[in-house]
Amino acid sequence: MSAPELLAQWRSHLADALRRSPHTVRAYTSAAQRLIAARELSSWEDIAALEAHDLRAHLAARREEGIANASAARELSALKAFIAFARSESGDPDPAAPRVRGPRLKKGLPRPVTPDEAINIADLIDGTATEDWIGARDRAVLLLMYGSGLRIAEALSLQGRDAPLGETLQVTGKGGKQRLVPILPITRDAVSAYTEACPYPLSAREPLFRGAKGGALSQGMVQKAMARARRALGLPDTATPHALRHSFATHLLGAGADLRSLQELLGHASLGSTQIYTKVDAASLLENYRSAHPRAKKG
Template identity: 80%
Template structure:
């Protein structure tokens, strides 16, 4: 693959690689492309060698400038990961026999626990959104999306990627997750009914290959609209800012673990590549158990 002479040309090739060859999610593509653009334009790169020659000290300087702009440790760590991938790709395009990225450790990040919502709150949020939407079909749509996330543990992008041909839903659904990895998730009756209600009320034609969930103008529903509806319901119910759409997926995992699900099964249901990603929910469940103990046990807060 040859560079065409401008940073924009390099970025276009990088985007195509992420989308077509690596099959990264749209969210990942946006983040990785944005990070690559900042580096490519800062160095006025006109060929892959201009990126391939970036070393650890160059990256350190670049990230220091980003930190001076006010980005947090988590954002800096994500940017470093994206830039390492970009540099490794550039070295491969330049014919480097060992295209490994520069070795540079990212900032330390304190790993926080996911904050689940209660089962009642999850249903209350979905019902409130349904009852306060500007149009009935919009309320039915948002309720169906949120119940998919809570009832089946879907990521928001996975829920919005469901095709019209998947409706009517059965007891299970084949989901395309991160990196094109497929998994089968259960569909609760309440979720199946909610999706059917939305499909019947949607004013737009639902061709089999089109996205099932539509925006107000008929295009594919964007994650931002779901997040906006969730924020409105969260405020109305007096829930904390941590009650986001993604928190419903955390709640799915935490409640299943609390009911006795084993970690391996939970890993498959969530589509985690490694068990380590799933093990964080053992800490969440332990934290919930300890809080319940402190509230219920007569001597929990006594010496």
């Protein structure tokens, strides 16, 4: 099999089977292409045979080319996924990727998660979960927090009757206060992918997001998944699930959304709670959201 054929199959698996974002598909395919060229690989069996020392040598060569620790950590995650896929394709009964620690990263100042980082976190969690439906579940929860500014408890309080999602969603927040939040196409698709894959019946008045044994999904499980992705991507400890909600607010304000609209979207009881982000004035609620949010335009 030629290198282009291997890469085409890998790209198709990422885009079609795993439904990764275009950014992740490009990054993971590029990482695989570099590995194939550097090691002169020509079959899934060749790739499946790679061990930890091979990955370390490849990453060392990449470091000599000048990539930073954070980029090396992201490339390692991509290559682990690629090798695990190769082992599955070659019939390996234990298709786990080689165990290689990523580079140590200096702790940076607390900062919002960038748009690409938010999607990369969700995609990585999806791709490294123990079961496909669990990965789809966690991706959907995190995209609800980043794309709609939900608190983790609000996302986990959704019920089966809330799916499928429309363009907006009514959420019950602190103190029983209800608000209307817009839903991004990428979030809507993620929730749909989860509901299709979930092995448990999602009845109207039962929790939408289920744990591995069928009960309600706990906040702790989402936090653990986020922590694993944070370490793999070399992000600071401040990159928690709640940071996705902060990023939602920061990105919208920075792009022109007004403070009172954001107060409504976040469900804050007072404007003072929203002012911790910044002071920016602008126009109306849903219109601002669709024009300002970096992921509001699909494609």
